[in-house]
Amino acid sequence: MKATLPDPTAPTTSRRRFLFQSAAALGFPAIIPATALGKAGRPAPSERITVAVLGWGTIATHWTPSFLNNEKCQVVAVADPMKEGSNYGYSGELKGGREVGRQFIDKFYSENAKTKVKACAAYTDFRELLEKEDIDAVQICTPDHWHAYQTIYSARKGKHxxxxxxxxxxxxxxxxxxxxxxxxxxxxxxxxxQRSDAYFRMACEFVRNGRIGKVKRVRIGLPGGHKNWSKLGDKTDPAPVPADFDYDMWLGPAEQMEYRPALLPLNWRHNFNFSGGMITDFGAHHIDIAQWAMDLESTGPVEINNIRGEVPDKKALYNTASKFHYECTFENGTQYIIADESEKLMPELEALQKDKSKPADQTGIFFEGEGGKWIWVNRGKLLASDPNLFRDKIRPEEVHLYESKDHTDNFLDCVYSGKPPVAPVETAHRTISISHLGNIGLRLGRTSLKWDPRAESFTGDEEANGLRNREWRKPWVLA
Structure with missing residues (x-):
């Protein structure tokens, strides 16, 4: 790791800045119209947005094609401290690392690009990438412990x-x-x-427009357990760091830990040093839909009650909750019940299951309304207590939620226009805070907590307040 960190606030020269600065030096800044340069920090609609990918593993492999297949952008660089490794994916079936990403991107463009494009660049250190490459936008696909640092660093560089x-x-x-x-x-x-999926938007619109009456409760079922995605879960002892892997760089601002194959790749999600377990992994999706439907996107609960679960010893390698249950009450009386799927929060779905030899899905979001009415939505599934409920379409004068049909395209359009996207940062922060609240209660063995969503602090519990943040490992500091 370099001893001297690049200045995160120092400007980098892009092709647009170069044009403007060159013209200004000649005394003719007005010859470059604003429409050619785009808005401040935004590419003109005639330009392709250049994209870098930080972290090439399971998530990048699955989601970068949505950028590659969009002609509004070009993926030009990738950064990852691993050069090339195996056991990525949801069953250990993929390879990951910067060279794998570089080859993946180059292969796509060689087979599909209408014109010749520049070869993809690969870096170990994302900071070097941002210093050397002309980048408009960044896709962050790194483990959770990197999200804040890379976001702040990239934002200060003006990257979307x-x-x-x-x-x-x-x-x-x-x-x-x-x-x-x-x-x-x-x-x-x-x-x-999920915000760009028609089923989820439809469910939220039907709830918002009172099709099931006043919502009494929202039941949110999440996957539980500790998944052994990498198939390396039994290799828990410290081991030599693989060749061509900068493990210290991978740790970044996280607390120092010896390298163990069972942590990498993806199984890191079960260690609090790097993630929050399944509560944050899928809570980020399903709680988000509850927030959207209930019009609570800019706030959080005031009480968290009936907190219980199974949390391993904090020294265990996989120390996130394998089972969990907690209930959130908002200032307006709305209640969420959040639990892992083993609790079977949605017995109504069992009754509708045609094949009784298979268990009914117990994940997703279940909106419990009045008079026995309900709506349940999950990926590729949308059910109601009465199927005829969906025949009453949302009328023009009713609430219509933000419609995005393609999550990546919505992002790119907003990079050009400056308009808000379908999944803005404040909304995501409020959503994931609800997952963090549950984890804090579980880690401390609390059965209840009081939360002030305006101050974002616990009332009368300084130990819980101490878990709202962490200190970054030196030298990973951003003033």
């Missing part, structure tokens, strides 16, 4: 950001991210892709 969920590792870092993005005036899109 597509950040994969969950937004943050903790509440304090999330608020820092919101502030940095707002101060920079850049576009941020959270990778909460």
């Amino acid at each position: 950001l597509y950040g994969q969920k969950p937004l943050s590792l903790n509440i304090g870092e999330g608020r820092q991210m919101v502030n940095a993005i707002n101060e920079a005036g850049i576009t941020w899109q959270t990778g909460s892709q």
